[in-house]
Amino acid sequence: MQEKRKTRKISISQPRITDMPTDQNWPSVWPSARTFHPSTVPLPLRQGYNEKGAPPSKYANAELMKIPNFLHLTPPAIQRHCEALKQFCTKWPNNLENEVKCRKHFPIEIITSDYCYSSPTIRDPLARIVNLQVKLSSLCLDTHAKDKLSRLLGNKYNLETDIITITTDKCPTKKQNLEYALYLLTAVYHESWRTESWETEKSIADMEYFNWDTSQSHTNLVTLYTWPTLPVDYDYETIPHAMEYKIAVSDLTNNGEDQYSINKYKEAVKNLLNLKCDNKVTLN
Secondary structure, three states, X not given: OOOOOOOOOOOOOOXXXXXXXXXXXXXXXXXXXXXXXXXXXXXXXXXXXXXXXXXXXXXXXXXXXXXXXXXXXXXXXXXHHHHHXXXXXXXXXXXXXXXXXXXXXXXXXXXXXXXXXXXXXOOOHHHHOEEEEEEHHHOOOOHHHHHHHHHHHHHHEEOOOOEEEEEEOOOOOXXXXXHHHHXXXXXXXXXXXXXXXXXXXXXXXXXXXXXXXHOHHHHHHHHHHHOOOOOOOXXXXXXXXXXXXXXXXXXXXXXXXXXXXXXXXXXXXXHHOOOOOOOOOOOO
């Protein structure tokens, strides 16, 4: 005779969600990022499609376990993190009340992006791209360095907005691309201040732009203003409307002739020579 094996009944406890109160402390239940667990999340989540074409429930759902979730970043959890970080924060500086002062003291702007997607690795290739932006006027440059820097940058400098944009994406990490972008800005800045030997041999005809301060127009204006005596120096700041004339001549030569630049040059010459012409034309 052989005794019959006795079957044991295994008591399976109910899922945890059946005992969860509605006012529970959720950050203590799900404190950090982890894989989705259906018996811990009291929400009827669904994702994907089954054989019948309907979205399956959260139990045995491989789609919910594939991707990272943000169940640990609920508003109460974020508030708790902020309260814990307050002791390490300082007050906002008093001299940075508006956007203008912020750009004056911190002219460089760094733009990066973070991504979250379904992949064996959480590092997205596009997250390493770094865009560095700074205004050319915020850099300490003279006329020669500013012109040389704009030509070295090429299409990375926008003349209309006066913004320099340097984009780096060759290095594998975001930190390396940020350091490389700062290196490029530093290198091109110091290169613009250098004056090569061939630059001193350039004549007025070889200049890429018209510089009124070194032109014959500047000399003629000072000589005409001090006539009949010869000028001791060629300072034009004491001459009335000289700056207006300088801007008009420079715009007319560098930007080309149009109706606006010609009228601007005409008014500058009339103000410089103290001429007033009231011409009235009557058409019958």
